[in-house]
Amino acid sequence: MRVWKFGDDVNTDAIIPGRFLTIYDPAELAKHAFEGTRDEFAREAREGDVVLGGTNFGCGSSREHAPLALLGAGVRVVIAKSFARIFYRNAVNTGLLPLVSAEADSIRDGDAVTVNLAGGYIEANGRKLAVEPVPGFLKEIVDAGGLVAYAKNLDEVETCSTT
Amino acid sequence: MAATIAEKIFSMKCGRPVRAGDVVMAPVDAAMIHDITGPLAVRVFREMGGERVFDPERIIMLFDHQVPADSIPAAENHVFMRRFAEEQGIHNYDLLEGVCHQVVMEKGRAAPGEIIVGTDSHTCTYGAAGAFATGIGSTDMGFVLKFGALYFRVPESILIEVEGAFGRRVGAKDLILSLAGDIGADGATYMALEFTGRAIGEMNMAGRMTCANMAIEMGAKAGIVRPDAATWEYVAARREIEPFDLAGDADAAYRERRKYDVTDLSPQVAVPHNVDNVVDVDKVAGTKVDQVFIGSCTNGRYEDLADAAEVLGSADRFAPGVRVIVIPASRTEYLKALRAGLIERFVEAGALVEAPCCGPCMGGAFGLLAPGEVSLSTSNRNFRGRQGSAQASVYLSSPATAAASALYGEITDPREV
Numbered sequence: 001m002r003v004w005k006f007g008d009d010v011n012t013d014a015i016i017p018g019r020f021l022t023i024y025d026p027a028e029l030a031k032h033a034f035e036g037t038r039d040e041f042a043r044e045a046r047e048g049d050v051v052l053g054g055t056n057f058g059c060g061s062s063r064e065h066a067p068l069a070l071l072g073a074g075v076r077v078v079i080a081k082s083f084a085r086i087f088y089r090n091a092v093n094t095g096l097l098p099l100v101s102a103e104a105d106s107i108r109d110g111d112a113v114t115v116n117l118a119g120g121y122i123e124a125n126g127r128k129l130a131v132e133p134v135p136g137f138l139k140e141i142v143d144a145g146g147l148v149a150y151a152k153n154l155d156e157v158e159t160c161s162t163t
Numbered sequence: 164m165a166a167t168i169a170e171k172i173f174s175m176k177c178g179r180p181v182r183a184g185d186v187v188m189a190p191v192d193a194a195m196i197h198d199i200t201g202p203l204a205v206r207v208f209r210e211m212g213g214e215r216v217f218d219p220e221r222i223i224m225l226f227d228h229q230v231p232a233d234s235i236p237a238a239e240n241h242v243f244m245r246r247f248a249e250e251q252g253i254h255n256y257d258l259l260e261g262v263c264h265q266v267v268m269e270k271g272r273a274a275p276g277e278i279i280v281g282t283d284s285h286t287c288t289y290g291a292a293g294a295f296a297t298g299i300g301s302t303d304m305g306f307v308l309k310f311g312a313l314y315f316r317v318p319e320s321i322l323i324e325v326e327g328a329f330g331r332r333v334g335a336k337d338l339i340l341s342l343a344g345d346i347g348a349d350g351a352t353y354m355a356l357e358f359t360g361r362a363i364g365e366m367n368m369a370g371r372m373t374c375a376n377m378a379i380e381m382g383a384k385a386g387i388v389r390p391d392a393a394t395w396e397y398v399a400a401r402r403e404i405e406p407f408d409l410a411g412d413a414d415a416a417y418r419e420r421r422k423y424d425v426t427d428l429s430p431q432v433a434v435p436h437n438v439d440n441v442v443d444v445d446k447v448a449g450t451k452v453d454q455v456f457i458g459s460c461t462n463g464r465y466e467d468l469a470d471a472a473e474v475l476g477s478a479d480r481f482a483p484g485v486r487v488i489v490i491p492a493s494r495t496e497y498l499k500a501l502r503a504g505l506i507e508r509f510v511e512a513g514a515l516v517e518a519p520c521c522g523p524c525m526g527g528a529f530g531l532l533a534p535g536e537v538s539l540s541t542s543n544r545n546f547r548g549r550q551g552s553a554q555a556s557v558y559l560s561s562p563a564t565a566a567a568s569a570l571y572g573e574i575t576d577p578r579e580v
Binding site: 009011013014017018019020021022023024035036037055056059060061062063064065082084085086089090093094135136137138146147148151152153154156157158159160161 | 173176177178179181186187188189190199200202203206207210211212228229234236237239240282283284286298299300301302303305306309310312314316348349352353382384437525526527531544546547548549552553554
C-alpha cells in the first residue's frame with residue numbers, strides 16, 4: 001500500500017483529462033489517470049495504494065470520472081489536508097474514502113501507510129496521524145458503501161419542507 | 164432573524180428558518196444534465212432503482228461539451244440521452260441551443276430564490292439570477308432524478324461589496340479574476356459568495372453571469388448576485404413571476420465582508436496553471452500566443468463579443484500566425500452577434516467562428532493545443548492540460564484583452580490598442 005504524493009490544488013482535469021470523459025468504466029478510466037501530469041501512476045498503481053494531496057484536492061470540474069478513475073486504479077482512500085467540495089462529495093458517493101489530515105505533509109511519496117478508521121488515525125513511518133471523521137450526514141453513505149447502495153432501498157425521502 | 168441570501172433561500176424552501184451549518188434534505192426546483200456527466204447520472208438513477216424521474220418538467224437536458232458529436236462514443240452518449248428524454252418526457256434542448264449555463268439563463272429556467280443543481284461545476288452561474296445554484300456529481304444527480312431532493316449543508320456566506328466604476332475596456336471578467344487572485348482557489352470552499360455594491364448593480368446580466376460563473380474557482384458552492392430591478396426584468400421577460408425582496412440582511416452573520424473598488428482596476432490575466440495566479444496585464448504583456456479563444460459559459464455572450472469587436476475596431480486582420488476561435492455561447496447570442504455584424508467582422512479579420520458549444524474549454528473536442536503552445540482564453544480554467552497538451556500553457560482574460568492580444572499576437576493591454 002504505497003502512497004502517491006501530490007501537491008496542493010490537484011484538479012480533476014489532472015486526475016482525468018477532458019478527452020477521456022466519454023469513458024465511464026473505472027478500469028478503463030484508470031488507464032488514463034493523471035495522464036500527461038504523472039504518467040507512471042496508471043502503470044504502477046496497485047490495489048490498496050493511497051493517494052495523498054495537499055490543500056484543495058480535487059478542485060475544478062464536477063466530473064465523477066475523477067474518483068472513478070482512482071477507484072479503477074485500486075485506490076480506496078485519498079488523504080489530503082483539505083478537499084474541494086464537489087470532489088469530496090463525489091468520493092463519498094462512489095465509495096472512495098476521503099480523509100482529512102492536517103499532518104498529511106509529513107507523509108512522503110512511496111511511504112507505506114495503513115488506515116485505521118475505527119481508531120480515527122492513519123499510520124505512516126511508524127507514526128500515527130489523526131484524521132477528521134466524515135461529517136454525520138455523509139457517514140451513513142460511507143457506511144452503506146456509497147450513495148447508490150444507500151438510495152437503492154429508499155422509495156422516497158422526506159424533505160425539509162415536509163418534516 | 165437576520166440572514167444571508169443563501170440562508171433565506173433554504174429557509175423559504177424548508178418553511179422554517181435554517182442557518183449556515185444546518186444540514187437539510189432540500190427539494191430542488193430544477194436539475195440540469197448534459198452530454199458528458201448526464202449519461203452517468205442516468206445510469207446511477209437506474210442502479211438506484213429509478214423508473215420515473217421525480218418531475219420531467221424540472222429537468223433540463225442539453226448537449227454542449229461534444230457537439231456536434233466529435234467521436235462515436237460521444238454520438239452514442241447523445242443517443243443514450245435522447246432515448247432517456249423521450250422515455251421520461253423530459254424536454255431536451257439537444258445540441259441546438261448552446262452552452263448549458265447560458266441556455267438555462269436565457270430560457271428563464273433560473274429565478275431568484277430557487278435551488279438549482281447541475282452536473283457541471285459552473286452551475287453556480289445561475290446565481291446571477293438570484294438562485295442558489297451549485298454543481299454536483301453524477302451520483303448525487305442520480306439521487307436528484309429519483310427523489311427531487313438532495314442533502315445540502317447550508318453554507319456560510321462571504322459578502323463581496325464592489326464599489327466604483329470600471330475604467331475603459333475593464334469589466335466583470337477583470338473583477339472576478341482579481342477576486343480569484345485575492346481570495347485564492349480554496350478561499351471560499353463550502354461557502355457562498357454574495358455579490359452586491361454599486362459596480363455590481365450597474366453591471367449588465369452578462370457581466371453578472373461572468374462573476375457568478377467563476378465563484379467555483381474560489382471553491383465556492385454558490386455565487387449569488389443580490390437580485391435587483393435588472394434581475395427581475397431579465398427573469399420576468401422569460402417567465403411569469405412576481406418580484407419579491409431577496410437581499411442579505413445588513414446584520415446577517417456573514418463569515419466575512421470584503422470590500423473592493425474597481426475604479427483603478429487594470430485588465431487582469433490568470434497565468435498558468437492556476438486560476439488564482441492572477442496579475443495585472445502589464446506583468447505578462449508581450450507573451451506570444453498561438454491561439455486565442457473568445458467564448459464559453461464565462462464570456463461567450465453578445466456583450467462579450469461586442470467588447471472584443473470594439474477592440475478589433477477597424478483593423479483589417481488579427482495577427483498572422485494566431486488562431487482566433489470565436490464561439491458564441493448560444494444560438495440566441497450567435498444570432499444577436501450575427502445581426503449586429505460582429506460575426507462578419509470576426510470572419511473578415513481571420514477568426515474561426517464555430518457553432519455554440521464549450522469548444523476548447525472542454526479540452527477534448529477540438530481546438531486543442533500542442534506541447535509548448537500558448538493559448539489566451541476567455542474561459543474559466545487554465546489548469547495544466549485543460550485545453551490539450553499538459554505541456555501547453557493557458558492564460559485567462561477578458562474578451563477585450565483577448566481581442567487586443569489577437570491583434571498583436573502577444574498578450575496586450577486593451578487600453579493601449
